[in-house]
Structures are given as C-alpha cells and as structure tokens.
Amino acid sequence: MAMGIGFTxxxxxxxxxxxxxxxxxxxxxxxxxxxxxxSGLPIIVVAELILGLCLCFWAALTVxxxxxxxxxDSEENRPVALPANLDFMIFNHRGKAVNSxxxxxxx
Amino acid sequence: xxxxGELGADENKSSDASNDLPIFNAENLQTNMKVIYYSxxxxxxxxxxxxxxxxxxxxxxxxxxxxxxxxTSIGLAAKAKFSVHSYFDCWNRIILDGFxxxxxxxxxxxxxxxxxxxxx
Numbered sequence: 001m002a003m004g005i006g007f008t009x010x011x012x013x014x015x016x017x018x019x020x021x022x023x024x025x026x027x028x029x030x031x032x033x034x035x036x037x038x039s040g041l042p043i044i045v046v047a048e049l050i051l052g053l054c055l056c057f058w059a060a061l062t063v064x065x066x067x068x069x070x071x072x073d074s075e076e077n078r079p080v081a082l083p084a085n086l087d088f089m090i091f092n093h094r095g096k097a098v099n100s101x102x103x104x105x106x107x
Numbered sequence: 108x109x110x111x112g113e114l115g116a117d118e119n120k121s122s123d124a125s126n127d128l129p130i131f132n133a134e135n136l137q138t139n140m141k142v143i144y145y146s147x148x149x150x151x152x153x154x155x156x157x158x159x160x161x162x163x164x165x166x167x168x169x170x171x172x173x174x175x176x177x178x179t180s181i182g183l184a185a186k187a188k189f190s191v192h193s194y195f196d197c198w199n200r201i202i203l204d205g206f207x208x209x210x211x212x213x214x215x216x217x218x219x220x221x222x223x224x225x226x227x
Contacts, residue, residue, distance in 0.1 A: 017153070021160050024224050038225075041161065049157050056153040061182050064145035067194040068135035074193065 003063055010059025016052035020045050131196060139194050143183060144205050150179050151209035152216050159220020172213050176206060 023045050031038055041049075069076050154175040158168045180202050187194045191201060 013153075017156055017160070021156075021220065021224055024160055024162075028225065038162070046161075049160060053153065053157050057150065057178070057182065060146045060149045060153070060179075061186055063149075064142040065138070067139045067142060067187050068132075069193050070131035070133075070136045070139070070195070071193050072130050072132055 003065070006059050006062030009055050010063060013052045013055025013059060016048055016055060020048040020052060023048070129196070136196065140200065140204065143201065146183060147176070147179060147205035147209045148212060150175060151213040155213040155216030156220045158213075158217045159222075160224055162221065162225055163217075164221075168214075168217055172210060175213075176209065 024041060027042060027045065028038065151172070154172060158171045161171075163171055183201050184191060187201070191198055195201060
C-alpha cells in the first residue's frame with residue numbers, strides 16, 4: 001500500500017522534472033529572441049526542480065522495500081509456522097514401505 | 108532426558124559461536140543491500156537529470172553528485188531508524204556501497220539532459 005503511494009509520488013516527481021525541463025527549454029528560446037546571455041535559471045524553475053527532486057527522493061527511499069533485520073534473535077526473524085523451521089520437517093516416503101515388504105519376504 | 112541433554116548441548120554451541128563471530132541473517136542482509144542499490148541508482152539518475160537541467164558544468168556537477176549521495180546516505184540511515192547495526196554489518200554498507208556505479212549513470216544522464224536542454 002505504502003509502496004503504491006511511493007510509486008505514484010515518484011511518477012509525479014518525474015512529471016514535475018519534465019515540466020521544469022520544458023520550462024528551461026522555453027526560457028532559452030526567449031533568451032535567444034531577446035539576444036541575452038544565459039546566466040541562470042529563473043527562480044520558479046529552480047523551485048520546481050527542488051520540488052521534483054524531493055518527490056523522487058521520497059519515492060527512492062520508499063519504493064524498493066523495507067529493510068529486514070539481520071539479527072538472528074529479533075522479533076521479525078522468528079519462524080512463525082512450523083514448516084518454516086526445517087527441524088520440524090518429516091519425510092515419509094514409500095521406500096520405507098518397500099523395505100519392510102522385502103524384509104517380510106526374506107524372513 | 109536425552110532431549111534435554113541435546114537442547115543443552117545446542118545452547119552451549121550457539122553461545123560459543125556468538126562469542127567467536129557475529130551471526131546474522133545473510134539472506135536479509137542481501138535484501139537490504141539490494142534495497143540500497145536500487146535507491147542509489149534511481150537517485151543518481153534523477154540527480155543527473157536535475158544537474159543537466161540546472162546547467163551545471165565541470166566540477167560543479169561532481170560536487171552536486173557528492174551532495175546528492177550524502178543526502179541519500181542520511182536518508183537511508185533514517186530509513187534504518189539510525190540503528191544501522193540491526194540491519195547491516197557495518198556503516199560502509201550505507202555510506203559507500205553503489206557509489207562508483209552510481210557515478211557512471213549520473214554522468215550519463217547529466218550529459219544527456221544537458222545536451223537535450225541547453226545545446227539542441
């Protein structure tokens with residue numbers, strides 16, 4: 001759920017960055033027409049870039065997933081179901097039955 | 108009785124091992140490393156695009172990259188709730204991992220965005 005929200009925020013941040021890029025292209029076009037040198041971006045585009053960067057930052061920190069604890073005795077790492085713990089596995093196979101049958105025959 | 112004896116032996120063994128070397132869940136460590144790797148790659152790409160739009164050139168771009176990566180490290184540490192040792196075996200995992208490979212994609216997207224926006 002949180003991952004979906006993070007993903008949406010990331011896409012929105014990407015759109016904001018795209019819009020900032022488009023605004024920059026327009027700005028360069030205007031500068032070419034009025035014959036001035038490029039010295040820096042207008043403050044509104046810089047603000048847009050910072051906003052997009054922050055949104056993408058949020059997405060990058062939430063989307064890839066949660067950190068899992070590496071400590072062997074932490075709460076999260078306990079095997080909750082018995083099959084998760086290999087010590088509790090029981091193997092029953094027909095080889096056992098075949099073995100007993102052959103033993104019966106020979107004896 | 109035999110079961111009790113075995114359990115006791117097991118406890119002794121595990122406590123011996125924990126005295127000798129730190130134990131951790133390697134599978135979860137791998138997952139955490141992958142998460143860090145994804146975060147860094149994505150942020151270096153986004154940082155490259157932003158640096159290109161800003162029109163940074165030369166040394167300024169690399170300073171920008173170092174800034175982004177520093178903020179990423181802080182963000183990742185905050186994501187681990189600043190108790191790094193319960194998620195990673197050492198601090199270098201958070202601070203240094205994926206730095207150079209991120210630099211490659213940063214430079215690629217930096218030049219790409221700069222060319223598209225400021226040159227063409």
